[in-house]
Amino acid sequence: MKRLLIATALVAVSGTAWAQDVVRLGTEGAYPPYNFINDAGEVAGFEREFGDELCKRAGLTCSWTTNDWDSIIPNLQSGNYDVIVAGMSITPERQEIVDFSQPYLQPTPSAYLALSKDADLMSGPVAAQTSTIQAAFVAENGMQVVEFATPEETVAAVKNGEAVAVLADSDYLKPIADESNGELVLLDKTESIGGGVGMAFRKSDKELHDKLDAAIKSMKCDGTLDAMIQKPEYFGPNSPLAWGDKGKEGC
Incomplete structure (x- = not known):
């Protein structure tokens, strides 16, 4: 399950009560x-x-x-x-x-998706969705993070060589790996965050x-x-x- 450390812009601006009808x-x-x-x-x-x-x-x-x-x-x-x-x-x-x-x-483990099992996570940027717990984890653990607005863009970054891997929820990444006909693989390494x-x-x-x-x-x-x-x-x-x-x- 994904997600976030709070950015500085996340400030409570309203105490609007919920609508009673819907x-x-x-x-x-x-x-x-x-x-x-x-x-x-x-x-x-x-x-x-x-x-x-x-x-x-x-x-x-x-x-x-x-x-x-x-x-x-x-x-x-x-x-x-x-x-x-x-x-x-x-x-x-x-x-x-x-x-x-x-x-x-x-909580579910976060996983790395890459082009090969021997991908070196320290050799280049690791992609993550903006404002997620995965993005914060990458930045805090000595890896270079590159952030994207949507999860689809993080996977595309791996495919086109902008990132060596993407870190996201394993439940999100596993079907992508399974359906890629071997183009993308999950690394054996997982992270417990969230x-x-x-x-x-x-x-x-x-x-x-x-x-x-x-x-x-x-x-x-x-x-x-x-x-x-x-x-x-x-x-x-x-x-x-x-x-x-x-x-x-x-x-």
Whole structure:
């Protein structure tokens, strides 16, 4: 699960309360299987199904909108939508700006995608999406980082020689490697960064936060969340993101 250290521009600018009639869910729409835009032009993926189920359980009417990743927190604060559901890792830096739900996905390893298994990560720049936990990790661990606005651009940078590898969530990179006919490979090296994925709220929206947090817990308790995570089209039956007995604690 991707994502971010807070840039200096991420300042809370609004305490706008959520609309009581329709709750607007904001996502990126560019990070399968978490979220993407389908052929009908609609938000799809794990987080679409997950968010719709949460709203049903919480008795809320919800709508979906998309936003570029690098401005997704500022536009939550500005009132463009009420909740972020976008593969966002819970970090202390973000918690200074927004409130998070309990995690709905456990942490997953970040992986390197390169043109060959013997790629030297110190020989050139490593690509990462702008404002992600992966970009910060690369910069903080002696490697040269080159940042791009979208995940697709990070992969393209490896293909065209702008970067020796890309660091991103393994769940995002594995299908790309599998479908590349050997052009791209995952390195054996992985990184453990991030603290699980949660929904982000404005700090003023405690009522909405509590409603959706309770719905997440109910999905963990009755097994619905794990069943959804383990669908083949999402993370698969052996996914480490599933909660198992850990999710039923406190039920």
